[in-house]
Amino acid sequence: MTAVVEKIHRGRKFDQVLQGARTVFLRDGYERASVDDIAREAGVSKATLYAYFPDKRLLFLEIALTECTRQTEQAAAEVEDDRPAREVLLEAAQKIAEFKLSDFGLQMYRIAVSEAEKFPQIGRAFYETGPQAGCGLLCNYLRQAVDRGELVIEDLDLAANQFVELCKAGLFNERLLGVDRKTTAKAIEKTAKAAVEMFMARYGAKVDA
Template sequence: MTAQPQEIRKGRKYDQVLAGAREVFMGEGFEGASVDDIARAAGVSKATLYSYFPDKRLLFLEVARTECSERATNAMAKIDTSRPVAEVLTDAAERMVAFYTSEFGLRMFRVFVAESARFPDIGRAFHRSGPEMARGHMVGYLEEAAARGEVEIEDFALAADQFHELCRADLFYRAIFNVTQDFTPEECQRVTRGAVETFLARYGA
């Protein structure tokens, strides 16, 4: 495939192509994924694959954008933000910890870190589709909570970033460095509880 990004064509087999590409990219990384493997996993011909995505990087970025967007949007949509702030943050923290320690979350992180040095546009696109989108959802909620007098925050973007980092404490780093891949509910609750209590100790009204 060529190196220049081109227009994405949507069509009947678009989702099928994305599903096959996701499977191969997550298992083999960007460089290790071949057109033949992606077409085989998607159950389409190479000609069909090329007709949708003439550029492999474009396909890779679309997989990342779609996955991150759906996960971030669905996670926030399932949280009742009208509840007390401690309950909302606990729900959000539980979802974040689960994602950060999931097989998909870890594979996604490893692939993008590995490829972003050689292909900076891949790293930037992942940041826009993942961390920036998650931050936007959290900032929106914190602004609502501040308007209700539940938190006192001046820099909402920084506060959102700090909350995400609190949810990555201990478990994520043990998982990403292959110290361990399995965590007990008690270990996850420890990180979740600590993230919420620490955040509210700093920003709670």
Template sequence: MNAPANVNRQGRKFEQVLDGARTVFVAMGYERASVDEIARVAGVSKATLYSYFPEKRLLFNEVYRTEILRLADSAVALSGAQPPEIALRDAARRILEYLTSDFAIAMYRICVAESQRFPEIGRAFYESGPELGRARLGAYLRGALARGEVQIDDIDLAADQFFQLCQSTICDRIICGVQTQFSEEEMMRIVDGAVQTFMARYGA
């Protein structure tokens, strides 16, 4: 995803501002997260914060973009040398760990609550999350297809389906407030089911 415009990334306190904003957005959501509180938690002045981010919206977009790129680099930057059963299982585990994190849950709720009033938040959430994940996983699947390891006609659809399989059961329970903590067995049940179902449909 392209970095948002009008953001100054030069200076030694840039990461400090991001860390403070991340903490405040997770704890308070978007609307209640004031610039004053973000500056206080980050340990910087409002002038310093504004020198990096002239708008709160830009700060939120950068926080989410930075975090999701970390996930993409670790979870969806799949090795072309690994067979799908191994690569997808590792990716599913990392994806599920992210989806059940406090940060991911907070970002999802912010997007749902604010995207009607601030459509750019919804777009940033989509571009940095589902769209980026589809591109990264799609690149791996195209390689696997060329090696004859999978049989897929619509790569983008298959990538979307895999991400949906990784969200089965657990994400619904989190969003509805039914359950917030999950055992290793519960997590691996979803991971194994996602990979087995995907490979049953698309395995060569």
């Protein structure tokens, strides 16, 4: 994957540094993660770490983009086109909500937003690799469901974005703003099911009685 900015350099221990940093960020969060801890976890010197990533922000965003790509590729591999649309969408809704409401997913979002104004290339890279790629994958599936006659959608991009928003309705802002520190599996399941019901009510093909 392309590095976030030109300041990032690749080398023999690049992946080793990323894995160590990912472990520390997931364990400690962005703010509490120290360069010393990351270097120790990765088994490299601080000099080696700084040779690849001049600052912690760039390291975190590189991990974020790598994770977004992994999530998208995994979702693409798991889509079974022959299953009913409602079933596929319910599974997708669960995974979308779980990822976006996870500690790591929220941390990625916060950092990307906070740095986007000063470093627009970071915001653009995060958008293209994360939200845009995810909606593109969803669009591909929706198009197939439309071709099979299960869904009736004129604007696939709009429908895909609407679905993603429905999957995290209410829950995302609560987590993002610290109102709710931990979203329960029951709350995610309830929201995912409601998202699919509303989506199918709007876009599901009507069957003549």
